[in-house]
Amino acid sequence: MSKFALVTGGSRGIGRACCVALAEMGYHILINYQSNEAEAIKTLELVKEKGTGGEILKFDVSKGADVLAVLGGWMETHQEDQIAVLVNNAGIRKDNLLMWMSDTDWHSVLDIAVDGFFYVTRLIIKDMLVKKSGRVINIVSLSGLKGLPGQTNYSASKAAVIGATKALAQEVGRRGITVNAVAPGFIKTDMTQDLNEKDFKSLIPMNRFGETQEVADVVAWLASDKSSYVTGQVISVNGGLYS
Ligand code: NAP
DSSP: OOEEEEETTTTSHHHHHHHHHHHHTTOEEEEEESSOHHHHHHHHHHHHHTTOOEEEEEOOTTOHHHIIIIIIHHHHHTTTSEEEEEEEOOOOOOOBOGGGOOHHHHHHHHIIIIIHHHHHHHHHHHHHHHHTOEEEEEEOOHHHHHOOTTBHHHHHHHHHHHHHHHHHHHHHGGGTEEEEEEEEOSBOSGGGTTSOHHHHGGGSTTSSOBOHHHHHHHHHHHHSGGGTTOOSOEEEESTTOOO
16 A cells, blocks of 8 residues: 555645655655646656656546545545545635625635635545544635735635635544644745745744745644644744734
8 A cells, every 4th residue: 555645736746746745755646737747747747756656637626526536436436545644735715805806716716716625635544534534634824814905716715725624624633634734824835926035034033935845844744643633723924924
C-alpha cells in the first residue's frame, strides 16, 4: 500500500509548494490542476526530485461529475492505496465591488472554493473513515476571517470553508481524522502578481509578502503526526497582519 497526498490546484503557487513539502515527507503526490498542464508537469518533476512518485490528475474541482469520473476513477483502480492527506487548495480571485460584481464572478469563486471543497472531500473522507485516519487541510484566507473590500465573493467563499472545516472536524474526530484550515495573508504567487508588494508591505507587521514555502511548512506540520491533537483550527500565516 502506498500513501498518497492529493493537492488540488497543485500545478502552481502554494499548491506546488505543498506538493513538494509533502513529497519530502515521503508521500506520493496526486497533483490536481485545471488547465495549466505544463506547470503541473513541472510540479511532478519537483516531486520526483524528492525521491517519491506522483501522478497528475486533471479535473475541475467545481464540477461534481468531473471529480467523480477522474478522482473517483483513480480511487477505483487504486484500492490498495490510501489518500492519507487531502489539501483543498484550488482557488481563484475575481475582485470587484459588490455593486459591480457579475453573476459569473460571484459564482465562479464560490463554486471553486466551496463546491470544490465539497465534491473532493466527500469522496475522500469515506475512505479515511474506513481507514480511521487522515488529514484534511483547507487553504482559506485572511479574507475569509476579516473580510476584505472588493472581495465579497472571495471572503464569503473562504468563510464558508472555515465553517465547513469546523463542522467536519467534529463529524470525523472520533475516527482519528483531523480537519484544519490554513489562512494565508499576502503570499507571492500568480494570484497576487497584480499587487505591488511595496504598496502593501507597510500594512504587514513583518513588512513583506510571504513565500509559498512558509505556507507549505504549516501544511506539512498539519499533515504530520506532530499535529495529532489539533483539529477544527484555522492557522494564520500572514506575517502578523490581521486588521
Ligand atoms: P495560483 O498561483 O493562482 O494557483 C491556483 C491553483 O489553483 C492553480 O494550480 C490552478 O490550476 C488551480 N485551480 C484554479 N481553479 C481550479 C479548478 N476549478 N479546479 C482545479 N484546480 C484549479 O494561486 P495561489 O496563490 O497559489 O493560491 C492557492 C490557494 O491559496 C487558493 O485557494 C487561494 O485562495 C489561497 N490564498 C492565496 C493567497 C495569496 O496571497 N497568494 C492568500 C490567501 C489565500 P491551473 O494551473 O491549471 O490554472
